[in-house]
Amino acid sequence: xxxxxxxxxxxxxxxxxxxxxxxxxxxxxxxxxxxxxxxxxxxxxxxxxxxxxxxxxxxxxxxxxxxxxxxxxxxxxxxxxxxxxxxxxxxxxxxxxxxxxxxxxxxxxxxxxx
Amino acid sequence: xxxxxxxxxxxxxxxxxxxxxxxxxxxxxxxxxxxxxxxxxxxxxxxxxxxxxxxxxxxxxxxxxxxxxxxxxxxxxxxxxxxxxxxxxxxxxxxxxxxxxxxxxxxxxxxxxxxxxxxxxxxxxxxxxxxxxxxxxxxxxxxxxxxxxxxxxxxxxxxxxxxxxxxxxxxxxxxxxxxxxxxxxxxxxxxxxxxxxxxxxxxxxxxxxxxxxxxxxxxxxxxxxxxxxxxxxxxxxxxxxxxxxxxxxxxxxxxxxxxxxxxxxxxxxxxxxxxxxxxxxxxxxxxxxxxxxx
Numbered sequence: 001x002x003x004x005x006x007x008x009x010x011x012x013x014x015x016x017x018x019x020x021x022x023x024x025x026x027x028x029x030x031x032x033x034x035x036x037x038x039x040x041x042x043x044x045x046x047x048x049x050x051x052x053x054x055x056x057x058x059x060x061x062x063x064x065x066x067x068x069x070x071x072x073x074x075x076x077x078x079x080x081x082x083x084x085x086x087x088x089x090x091x092x093x094x095x096x097x098x099x100x101x102x103x104x105x106x107x108x109x110x111x112x113x114x
Numbered sequence: 115x116x117x118x119x120x121x122x123x124x125x126x127x128x129x130x131x132x133x134x135x136x137x138x139x140x141x142x143x144x145x146x147x148x149x150x151x152x153x154x155x156x157x158x159x160x161x162x163x164x165x166x167x168x169x170x171x172x173x174x175x176x177x178x179x180x181x182x183x184x185x186x187x188x189x190x191x192x193x194x195x196x197x198x199x200x201x202x203x204x205x206x207x208x209x210x211x212x213x214x215x216x217x218x219x220x221x222x223x224x225x226x227x228x229x230x231x232x233x234x235x236x237x238x239x240x241x242x243x244x245x246x247x248x249x250x251x252x253x254x255x256x257x258x259x260x261x262x263x264x265x266x267x268x269x270x271x272x273x274x275x276x277x278x279x280x281x282x283x284x285x286x287x288x289x290x291x292x293x294x295x296x297x298x299x300x301x302x303x304x305x306x307x308x309x310x311x312x313x314x315x316x317x318x319x320x321x322x323x324x325x326x327x328x329x330x331x332x333x334x335x336x337x338x339x340x341x342x343x344x345x346x347x348x349x350x351x352x353x354x355x356x357x358x359x360x361x362x363x364x365x366x367x368x369x370x371x372x373x374x375x376x377x378x379x380x381x382x383x384x385x386x387x388x389x390x391x392x393x394x395x396x397x398x399x400x401x402x403x404x405x406x407x408x
Contacts, residue, residue, distance in 0.1 A: 003213040010213070014206035015199060089197045092164065093254060096191055097214040099163045099180040 004098055004107035011090075012081060021080075025073045032069055037062045082108055115140055116161065116262065116295060121170035123156050123317075130156040132317035133170070138295050138310070140261070143288045145308035145325075146297040149403050153317040154297045155193070158266050162191050174262055186215040190255035191264040197251070200240030204231055204250050207239060208257060215258040225253040230279070244271030252280075262293040269296075269303045281307045301399040315403040331398045336371050338364045339387030340378075349381050363387060 012018050040058055085091040085108075098104045116138035123131040131153040138144045148154050159165040161172040163179035174182065174189055182188050198207055208222035226235050229249040234242065239250065248271055255263060263284075269277050284307055288294050298304045301311075311328050313321040321328065339362065340346040346364060350357050355374075357366040366374060371390040378385050 003216065006213040007210055010206070010210045011199075014203070014210060015201045017201070084199060088199045089194065090199055092193055092197045093211060095164060096162060097186045097211050099182075099185055 001103065001107065004103060005110070007094075007097075008081070008107055008110075012077070015084075017080060017084075018077075021073065021076065025070070029070055033062050078109065115176075116172075116174055116264075116293060117176070118157065118161065118172045119170055121157065121160060121172055122168045123153075123160060123165065124168045129317050131160070131167075134314065134317065134319055135170075136312045136319055136322050138293055138312070140293040141288055141291045142309040143284050143294040143296060143304075143307055144310040144312060145301070145304040146295055146312050146314075147301055147304070147399065148297075148299065148314040150299055152299075152314045152403070154299075154314065155266055156317075157314070158191075158193065158264055158295075158297060162189070162193070162264065164193075184216060184258070186211070186260065187258040188260055189262045189264060190258060190260035191266075192248075192251035192255040192268060193266045198239040198242075198247060201238055203236050203238055204242070204246075204253075205235040207250060208254055211254060211257065217257055221257065225256055226250075228256070229253045245273060245276050248272055248276070252283075260292075263287060263295065265294075265296045267297055267299070269298060277303070301396050305395060313399065313402055320402045328398060329395060331402075332392065332395055333368065334370070334390065334392045336366045336369050336374050337387065337389040337391060338366060338374055338378075338385065340364075340383060340385050342384060345381070345383050346378075349377060349383055353377055 037058060040061060085094060095101075095104060098107075118137070119135050121131050121134045122129070134153070134157060146154055146157070156165060157172070160167045161174070161179065163185075171178065179185055179189065202210070204226060205222060208225060209219055212219065212222055223232075223235065226232055229252055231246060231249055231253065234246060239247065242250065248268060252265070252268060255265065269280060272280060284294050284296065288309070296304055296308065305325070308325055310324050311321065312319070337360075338346065347357075350364070350366060355366050355369055357364050359365075371388050375385070375388055378388075
């Protein structure tokens with residue numbers, strides 16, 4: 001089981017996708033954070049009805065957006081890891097080293113957690 | 115030791131494998147032959163626990179693949195040459211499977227050296243040629259140092275030098291007492307490698323024997339041309355040879371050109387043509403695999 005998790009980790013780290021996705025995630029989250037920060041502080045200047053946040057409230061809402069929106073990335077990681085197994089037929093050697101389908105499914109689906 | 119017993123696999127209404135039984139002995143290279151679509155790959159996939167059979171069993175050392183603990187240490191398999199992530203390097207491809215096989219990264223590098231891919235270890239598989247992929251697949255199969263080797267069309271895409279290299283590698287494995295099963299759709303490709311042959315067509319077994327026994331099925335005959343037709347017939351009748359007329363020449367079964375030549379010379383018969391013909395093993399293979407339609 002530990003060996004299978006190690007294999008999943010290696011599968012992920014040995015392709016280019018992981019750092020591309022990491023950059024995309026960093027850029028995307030920074031962008032969302034910036035937009036939120038700007039709109040919550042200067043929002044009322046653009047549309048008068050919008051509430052303006054100050055001080056700690058801004059910081060909390062901006063930094064919490066990572067939890068609210070960042071969860072899609074592990075989800076993407078998992079989906080891409082599994083679909084690429086099918087796309088490149090690497091599922092064949094994966095099942096040869098781990099013929100137990102349940103163990104394979106369990107380790108594959110827990111791979112995005114780190 | 116590989117044993118396949120009464121194996122049947124249906125894909126919908128298609129009988130991919132039909133009541134197939136054969137066994138593969140250790141210490142020899144066995145060729146698993148048949149035309150495209152004969153059921154070779156399906157049989158191998160059942161053997162490796164990738165496909166569930168409709169009926170029958172396929173076992174390795176009396177156990178189905180899925181019940182073997184650390185299966186990659188007992189059985190090395192290379193199925194299709196396409197099972198690689200193109201963005202991964204050759205070395206990383208092996209490293210991905212190393213933890214579950216229980217081998218070190220050093221062993222991965224050793225295997226790449228063995229299959230002659232040391233220089234390409236750090237290159238992405240997407241840029242590999244077909245032959246290099248075959249070699250990488252073989253390296254992956256050998257990672258766990260298995261006693262049983264199952265290879266699907268391993269010579270596909272290899273250049274003549276590569277085929278020779280593969281032949282020597284497989285011969286060495288067999289000499290070490292390992293079991294080697296190699297599939298192919300061309301007999302000529304593995305003819306000089308295999309000791310035994312298992313030939314299937316349309317999912318059924320048509321022939322299983324040693325290669326030497328298969329060669330016995332290859333009949334030899336002699337084609338004779340003589341201006342004196344009647345004298346030639348008389349001569350052949352005298353020697354009780356079976357023959358047939360075919361477009362100006364006479365085909366004599368089961369003799370050598372030396373026998374016919376000597377007989378003609380002794381009888382003072384003029385000959386204009388005397389050709390020894392040997393039915394090639396490939397022809398025997400073709401006859402066996404096309405016969406089964408009836």
